[in-house]
Amino acid sequence: MAVDPTKPRTVLVIHGVQTGDNADLNQHQLIKQLLESRLGNMPLKFTTDLFRYEELNDHAQSKYQKLVKLIVANPAGQALASKAIDLIGDVVTARLDTSTAATIRQGFKEKLLGIFDAGNPCYVVAHSLGSIYAFDVINDLMTETELFDRQSRRTWPVQGLITLGSPIGLSMFNKGRKKVHSLGEGDKMFRWVNYWDRTDPVVSGKIFGQNLTGYEIAEKYRSPSPKQGWVIRDRPVDTGKVWLLAHVAYWDNPMVGDGLFDMVTN
Amino acid sequence: MCPVIVYLIHHPLRLNGEGQQVCGPSIDIFSALFSHVTCHLIGDRRESMVLFLLIPFLFLTTIPAHSADTLKQQASAAIKKFFQVTEPIAEFQGRFVDTPPEHGETCRVHMDFSESGQEYFTITGEYTPSTSIGEGMHFDAPDDTFVMVISEDDTLILEQHLRDNVSTGTRTSMRLHKQPEIITVTIRETSRLLFFSSTQVKHCVIPLE
Numbered sequence: 001m002a003v004d005p006t007k008p009r010t011v012l013v014i015h016g017v018q019t020g021d022n023a024d025l026n027q028h029q030l031i032k033q034l035l036e037s038r039l040g041n042m043p044l045k046f047t048t049d050l051f052r053y054e055e056l057n058d059h060a061q062s063k064y065q066k067l068v069k070l071i072v073a074n075p076a077g078q079a080l081a082s083k084a085i086d087l088i089g090d091v092v093t094a095r096l097d098t099s100t101a102a103t104i105r106q107g108f109k110e111k112l113l114g115i116f117d118a119g120n121p122c123y124v125v126a127h128s129l130g131s132i133y134a135f136d137v138i139n140d141l142m143t144e145t146e147l148f149d150r151q152s153r154r155t156w157p158v159q160g161l162i163t164l165g166s167p168i169g170l171s172m173f174n175k176g177r178k179k180v181h182s183l184g185e186g187d188k189m190f191r192w193v194n195y196w197d198r199t200d201p202v203v204s205g206k207i208f209g210q211n212l213t214g215y216e217i218a219e220k221y222r223s224p225s226p227k228q229g230w231v232i233r234d235r236p237v238d239t240g241k242v243w244l245l246a247h248v249a250y251w252d253n254p255m256v257g258d259g260l261f262d263m264v265t266n
Numbered sequence: 267m268c269p270v271i272v273y274l275i276h277h278p279l280r281l282n283g284e285g286q287q288v289c290g291p292s293i294d295i296f297s298a299l300f301s302h303v304t305c306h307l308i309g310d311r312r313e314s315m316v317l318f319l320l321i322p323f324l325f326l327t328t329i330p331a332h333s334a335d336t337l338k339q340q341a342s343a344a345i346k347k348f349f350q351v352t353e354p355i356a357e358f359q360g361r362f363v364d365t366p367p368e369h370g371e372t373c374r375v376h377m378d379f380s381e382s383g384q385e386y387f388t389i390t391g392e393y394t395p396s397t398s399i400g401e402g403m404h405f406d407a408p409d410d411t412f413v414m415v416i417s418e419d420d421t422l423i424l425e426q427h428l429r430d431n432v433s434t435g436t437r438t439s440m441r442l443h444k445q446p447e448i449i450t451v452t453i454r455e456t457s458r459l460l461f462f463s464s465t466q467v468k469h470c471v472i473p474l475e
Binding site for chain 2: 095096097098099100101102105135136139140143167169170171172175176177178181201202204205206207
């Protein structure tokens with residue numbers, strides 16, 4: 001198994017909080033459009049794909065959905081509450097130490113290894129809660145002896161990670177996740193770029209989505225040790241939306257597109 | 267000259283070095299500053315009247331700034347004493363009981379006091395991701411996140427609040443209870459994000475050799 005750099009790149013999207021079920025998910029199409037818009041006439045072969053797990057999460061949330069339906073008597077309010085739960089509820093209700101979460105992680109890992117087996121260079125774009133799953137799975141893959149040799153990117157099932165609206169800066173996620181897996185000696189660097197809108201409440205946890213400045217999210221994981229082997233950057237973006245709308249507005253943001261373009265072409 | 271009022275208030279949950287409850291003073295900085303500023307705003311001549319009115323008000327509205335540094339230290343000392351361990355790193359294998367089956371059957375209690383400022387006392391299960399050191403007490407957090415340490419005979423209760431801001435954070439309480447042949451570690455963790463909140467309770471039973 002080795003990555004063949006002449007093969008088309010694969011951008012694998014792992015979604016996060018989302019309304020609807022698996023049939024409604026099309027973020028990989030949005031990422032395809034975004035990357036095409038940044039490539040212009042550059043002849044780069046790539047495909048996009050999506051790892052879906054929403055139905056598993058919906059199942060885990062069903063008891064909360066029922067509870068809200070009991071509480072909210074007004075039909076309009078009921079619909080709003082249900083959507084709100086779908087949107088951000090799974091960030092807090094989807095426990096990451098459960099069999100459901102383990103199934104999601106295992107499925108994502110198998111998806112990545114399938115792309116690796118085919119030899120395609122793979123780049124992960126992870127949104128919201130999906131960024132936590134991506135963080136866990138990529139770091140887990142780095143512990144496997146045959147993978148992520150720091151001297152050769154051909155052994156890397158994931159060439160780079162882009163996170164969008166990640167809640168990894170919140171204590172509920174980062175209190176147990178203290179550091180990234182160090183790649184050891186070598187000169188190749190694993191790249192992680194984290195994009196966040198300053199008013200995105202899922203990033204900040206602030207209920208009114210107040211504007212944030214100087215907020216360290218992914219960069220908390222930077223280490224001065226040269227053996228870490230990661231390049232980690234936080235990139236604030238202005239999606240032009242506010243509050244929860246900002247959380248789902250990354251998919252067509254030009255800065256995100258430029259960052260993805262830079263990652264897959266370098 | 268305006269005085270700076272310092273209130274000494276008693277907090278019932280502080281412990282001495284032996285793990286027993288004691289009462290101790292803590293300084294209410296908020297009250298002191300409020301009084302000082304108000305005094306400047308209104309003027310010295312009315313100082314005594316203002317203070318007379320403020321004192322009952324401040325007693326009712328004080329926000330105590332506990333000397334939580336000692337709570338954090340006491341928490342780590344109480345954990346080591348409870349398990350009677352001298353090594354900086356220890357691990358105990360157990361089983362979940364009265365715990366949702368989605369967390370699995372087996373649990374592990376981890377204690378790592380090897381690296382100053384990075385200590386932790388946590389529980390993991392078979393589905394905890396490999397990147398996570400688990401849920402529990404994290405001693406790399408600020409001192410004032412430790413809000414409770416109660417040690418009584420065979421029971422130890424710890425509580426830590428990690429606040430991202432007013433609407434988001436986690437509250438973790440752990441209750442350790444020692445019986446003749448087992449130790450039961452109960453962890454209750456409430457996570458809040460915006461207007462959502464989720465609580466989970468897990469009981470890990472460790473057999474004693």
